[in-house]
Amino acid sequence: MTCRMLLSALLPLALTACGKSESKADDMAGMDMSKEAGKPADKDAVVLSARQIADAGIETALPTVGGIAGAIELPGLIQGDPQGMQVVSATIGGRLVSLTRNLGQSVRQGDPMAIIESREAASLKAEVEAARARAGLAQSNLRREQRLFAERVSPEQDLIAARTAATEAGIALRLAQQQLGATGGGGGALNRIAMRSPISGQVIARPAVLGQTVDVNAELYRVANLKLVTVQISLPPADAGRVRPGLRVVVSAAGRKQDGRVTFVSPVLDENTRLVQLIAALSNAGGTWRVGEPVTAAIMLPSTGDRSVAVPSTAVQSVENRTVVFVRTATGFRALRVVTGRRNGDQVTITSGLAGTERVATTNSFTLKAELGKGGEMEM
Template sequence: MTSRMLLSALFPLALTACGKSENNADDMTGMDMPKVAGKAADKDAVVLSAQQITDAGIELALPNVGGIAGAIELPGVVQGDPQGVQVVSATIGGRLVSLTRNLGQTVRQGDPLAIIESREAASLKAEVEAARARADLGQSNLRREQRLFAERVSPEQDLVAARTAATEAGIALRLAEQQLGATGGGGGAMNRIAMRSPISGQIIARPALLGQTVDTNAELYRVANLRRVTVQVSLSPADAGRVRPGMRVEVSAAGRRQDGRVTFVSPVLDDNTRLVLLIATLNNTGGLWRVGEPVTAAIMLPATGDRSVTVPSTAVQSVEKTTVVFVRTRSGFRAVPVTTGRRNGDQVTITSGLNGAERVATTNSFTLKAELGKGGEMDMG
């Protein structure tokens, strides 16, 4: 077949292929195409990273399972989390030559808060330097004896003695360093020791004064991490028998209200009051509560046999005439349609849509509602 005949045969096929390509393109205009990577393919989903959730101030909580039979309402006092309040005390006696933080300032774990000038500090640091010198000398002698023994100049007993001396010098150095480390170490000059913060938090007390001479164990600062606080309540033995750890506690004071959880119910009575101590824990990331503040704590007693699911009213949103709750997923949140029942204070009963095991958005859930209209991906820029 000549080249001209071959071109004549292929030309109609090319026209047919072009026609099919154009028709296919027209047919696909009405199809739902997948969204660009990074966008939410589900119209009910909001794509958010963990950092974006934190930056948006969205808080999560598990729904309450079980109806409320009643509440025990009692006065309480806000206290710092026992694990979140630490005292910075003087590890050696001496004179305070520097105090680096004032009340209210934030600190990080390991930050130097005070410097003490002391003869004891000078002795400890000198002992470390002397022990280090002895350790270096022991290692030098050991290397020399190893070389002499290898050359058959020195007997084995000299090598053993050198190895023993080097080991003992190393042990003495580690002991001296640990003794210095127990005081805090650092401080710059030979006779100075730095007192460091044991935790990250905020300075809530500073009884020390610059230039003051302090004894060992004298309190210099008090540091508190108040991201979590506790509420202490005293219960009668009869009421304490109806309360269990994990129950919801509604804490209120001066126009503020927040839910917490019972974390401890004392198994013994107070010797003086003959009452039972109850401790509830609150999330205080926003600094809503102050230590020592009087509050009212309502302990919610669940109804026997009731498995109804309730969520805070702030978790319930309306999207296109549908009532939804935003449930946490691996990639963000999903708007789950729910049916609501009665309200009890700031709690809403969910009659269908949730089983109680989901983590739902409570605080600032309205921002997720707004994001659904933007394609489901939050722009934090």
Template sequence: MISRSLLAMLLPVALAACGGGTTENETGEMAGMEGTEKGEAGERADKDAVTLTARQIADAGIEVAAPTVGGASGTIEAPGIIQGDPQGVQVVSATLGGRIVSLTRNLGQSVARGDALAVIESREAASLKAELEAAGARAALAQSNLRREQRLFAERVSPEQDLIAARTAATEAGIALRLARQQLGATGGGGGAPNRIAMRSPIAGKVIARPAVLGQAVDANAELFRVANLAKVTVTASLSPADAGRVRPGTRVEVTAAGRRQEGRVTFVSPILDETTRLVQVIVGLDNAGSTWRVGEPVTAAVILPSTGGGGISVPSTAIQSVENRTVVFVRTPTGFRAVPVATGRPNGDRIVVTSGLTGKERIATTNSFTLKAELGKGGEMDMD
């Protein structure tokens, strides 16, 4: 029979062999591992956080806004050229051959429709005005004869045949008078003297070219002025057939050049390819009431493609930062901001499409997010001055 003292010695050994207990060392090691794991998790969570007060956020100039939901799906960029509206550029030509005796406008000056820009002294002008005066006199005489024949016919003195002849002559004289007026009107009319004709602007706008020289002898149809109404201009760009297939009239286009940026709309997508470039011409209408754009100026046209999914999310390009090889945006939290990794798509003008990482309900830093990136690199605590 085993003694009680021996049993007391063997029992702890047997329990240890069966795994029924844990030594004090093992317990300490497990507690240490658990604490380490919790510490690493906390460190991972905190390394993306920046602690800021509302006052610090305001002092840093950080603006907060919600992402845009349902935006565009991307852009197509292409070089373009500013051109005048085809209906807004007119050439003022000499309607008659002669000598220029007056020029009333210089380059850059504004003109109204119908303003006289130049006066030409011409023999043909004198002939046209003389013909108009003669036609007027013949018409007046024919009308007088018609009234006389009408009176004589009513008194049964003159036969009806004479009345018909007088009426016919008056009608023909009236037609000749209208023709003479139209011929003189087609030349511009006016001029202040029988042998002078004024060349008038057909539209309101500004003088953009003036090849005419005072005293110069010009032929009919010689260009004297070029007037442009540049309140509206167009941008002509060329796209590949694949890209042009995604563009429709009315599509938004962002036009940029030399620190200027303005939005326009596609007005025309050519149904044919250019024979030389094998590209598709696209024309964009652009408001130019403020004379922002100059004809012939090279620009960049970014065609903003509409979203096909209906639920796209986009953020300002200033909200995107790169932190430790990750693309992030800074989402507002009760204690400051947290860097949230996101996946981005194609740029959309000054915005970037976010394909994953945001729900659209967050509030994010839209300006000066680089400040948050810098604070994150310093440990996430902004200095309290």
């Protein structure tokens, strides 16, 4: 009886204690959850959905591994291709009676461009006519002697003499024709000679004046085939050792950019500048470049072949005095601290912080920097 009464008295007390213990445990659990919920997020993370990334125009790419294809940027000057620029000069002294081309006009190889009236021209043409007449007479005598010899009327020595005279007359005619041809030939009248274009191209200079008396070798026109131009660049000797023919050259000026190729690296220094002359060939079929135009030339050096990591300069940002790149994660991006090295063109070497397998934000990474400063979550 006494034991039963004692159990009845203790049971309510035990239940009360258990209830207090469970309540306390629940309170502690609630505190832990509240503490977890209030835990600050990764301060270097930017939470973005795929749609938000696309809308922000953020693009990603893998870093370049294996060394930067460096560039040497130097001023250059557009020049005509030496093989594609010719001077039309007077091959004979006299008076200019016709100039058939103006600046900018196109010409074909062999087109007459000027006509010179000269006493020397008359003499050359007269010599051709006289040599032609002598050659004709010699051929006629040769045919007669051949016929007479066949009829046994003339001796063989007369035939040999006629054959020799015909040969000599033919040589004299060809010589006279070649002398006339060396001056350009043609021109119409007996005392006129035509000056012809040696190449096809465009007239870029015309110093001659109609009616002017010119001496032999006087410049009349300058013709250039500008479908191919060259870029002249002067290199410091230290850089010249890294450049060889065949390397790509990016030529730019006033919103234009085009690739060319190195064709010549001088083996000697210029006596005045002490620099090395470099020539690069550049296609100009569309007339994009003008002779004498200053340009910027970037000589693209070959890869170093090492395992260094490089990213575009647009991928590198400064956040709270740290240099970072934004690496793609499952939930968006994370600012990863890096150490940068040398910069070549639009590429920056990353000496520490990247393995080369991460996808990094290369376009509009400044947007991620701004979002990181606002708390790491982009507003919808």
